[in-house]
Amino acid sequence: MADYDVVVIGAGAAGLMCAIEAGRRGRRTLVADHANKVGKKILLSGGGRCNFTNIHAAAENFLSGNPHFCKSALARYTPYQFIEMVERHGIPYHEKKLGQLFCDRSAKDIVGMLMRECEAAGVVVRTRYPLEVLDGGPPFHLTGPEGPLRCESLVVASGGLSFPKMGASGFGHRLARRFGLDVTPLQPALVPFTCEGPLRELAAALAGVSVDSELACGDGVFRENILFTHRGISGPAALQVSSYWSPGQSVSADLLPGRDxxxxxxxxxxxxxxxxxxxxxxxxxxxxxxxxxxxxxxxxxxxxxxxxxxxxxxxxxxSDWRFVPAGTEGYRTAEVTLGGVSTEALSSRTLESRAVPGLHFIGELVDVTGWLGGYNFQWAWASGYAAGQVV
Ligand SMILES: Cc1cc2nc3c(=O)[nH]c(=O)nc-3n(C[C@H](O)[C@H](O)[C@H](O)COP(=O)(O)OP(=O)(O)OC[C@H]3O[C@@H](n4cnc5c(N)ncnc54)[C@H](O)[C@@H]3O)c2cc1C
CATH class of the missing domain: 1.10.8 (Helicase, Ruva Protein; domain 3)
Structure with missing residues (x-):
């Protein structure tokens, strides 16, 4: 039986960061992904240039059942620590707007950097490597393509439900429930709105028109562009307020923002x-x-x-144009999943389950959802780092 100190399920942003930190501490670490490649969402992100962090990232930029939960991890791994790694690897980057940092060349630079860090830390990385968790621990017993495995710490970093084509699965939510952890209601977020009837006709007639606006819905107020599309309303401001929207609610748009x-x-x-x-x-x-x-x-x-x-x-x-979206484009195009493993079930310092010692949930899988603009990756790095210090 293969024996590891740490097994991380999911080689995305959070899982790779956690594995690097655990490996650096001398822990025998396996990070396994069922997809054919690591970091597929990183590669896809930021239009292929990965908006890898936001220098202003703070708890206010996240939605969560407990708005204080993310503070501890964010404080212990700041955007500047990630920037330090990016610079150490000689990766050129720039600030696009509003503190959003993007690679100059390609998101491949970030995945390449994480893989080099894994190698330097002695982490075993496996792709096309689905694992089944047999029983709880510690130790945890698992089975995979090469037979049974055992580990002291199990880190679940299998992400949310968005972009199923990129390997997203409900694996982590199911596992959490199996171990008795609550999962808060899930909803696609950072997603374009769809419209029906006259609003859809208007959107289709204006397809391609982009306008600086201030959009408000519930507690979310964002000033950025909206973009009319053949299906409805998209653009950064619309994606941002989609995280605050629930079906039937109206959205208010100020199309002349910043002026009376x-x-x-x-x-x-x-x-x-x-x-x-x-x-x-x-x-x-x-x-x-x-x-x-x-x-x-x-x-x-x-x-x-x-x-x-x-x-x-x-x-x-x-200045107060109100519209009621018919819905959203759903997980197919949503950048993230709102909701996840309940923060009440986890330690904010270590992301460890309160009920099952040695079991950690990190990244998008947790009920911490960032705004558009590099915040979600910062949460992935920070929560991965936090767990990586203790597993
Ligand atoms: C199109 C798009 C663009 C985005 N752009 C940005 C951006 O520019 N900036 C930003 O901050 N955020 C962006 N995001 C959001 C960001 O990608 C996620 O928040 C982030 O990747 C979450 O990291 P994670 O490690 O928790 O999950 P993921 O990156 O989703 O990684 C989870 C991994 O687990 C694997 N997995 C799933 N199920 C299993 C299983 N059963 N067994 C083994 N492995 C499994 C998956 O294959 C995947 O590799 C974007 C998202 C999308 C979809």
Missing amino acids: ALAWLQARKAKRPRARLGTILSEALPARLVERFPGAWSRKATMQTLSDRDLASVAASL
Whole structure:
């Protein structure tokens, strides 16, 4: 029987980081993945350039049943520690916006770095290596393609449900439940909205139009672009609020963010009384949007014919446009899964199960979900690091 100190199930961001840290501490470590390659989501991420961290990452950027839970791990492994590793490996990177760090070349650089670190730490890495957990421990008994295995610590890093094509499975959630750990309700997040009826027709007519907006839904308020698509509404601001949305809820969009829309229209009326409303609006919004946007006002009306009441109505429809999405595109295109192994079942310092000593859950599998912008990888690195110090 193969005997390891640590077995990590899932060679994604969190699992590889945990294995590296355990290996560095001299623990005999196996990291096994059922997919044909390690780090498939890393390779796919950030449009192939991996937004590998966010320098502003803090607990406020995460959704969780316990908003304090992620603090301990995030404090002990900061974005700067990961940046130090990236720089040590000579990987060029840049800040794109809002603290988001991307590789200059390719996400392959990050996977290559993690593999070199695994090798240096003496970690055994196996792909196409599904494992079955036979019984709880410690020690834990497992069986895999080469027969039975035993380990003192078992780390489950098998990720969420999003992008099933990339190897996502419900394995970790099932295992958690089997060991008596609660799993909070799961939902696709960081995902485009789909629309039906007139809203879908509007979105399709505007497909490709992108506009700086402030979107609000529940506790989530984000200022970034939205993008109209043939199916609905996407773009970074829409993806961000999707994590705060539940079916039936409306989303409010300010299409003229950062300005007092009425005061602006009044000022433009004073300056250009003979200009058409559509012309004025096109100064701040894409012309196609102005043309199609629903509203009981005429784009052809000249500014001087519009009363303050008319302008207030135009301002309100653009600064608080409310729509009710029909749904989301689901796990097929969601970047992450909202919810996961309950934080109540785990130690925030070690990510170890309170009920089953030696059993750890890390990364996206846990009920800690980051905003768009490098936060999810930072959680994967930090939670992997935290578990890697104690297994
Ligand atoms: C298209 C896309 C783009 C993204 N871009 C970014 C970005 O730029 N920045 C960012 O911060 N986040 C991004 N994310 C989110 C980020 O990829 C995840 O949050 C992160 O990968 C989670 O890491 P993880 O290690 O927990 O899980 P994963 O990276 O999903 O790794 C889990 C691993 O477990 C394996 N596995 C699953 N089931 C089993 C099983 N039964 N047995 C063995 N192995 C198993 C999988 O094959 C996989 O390799 C993106 C996600 C997607 C889908």
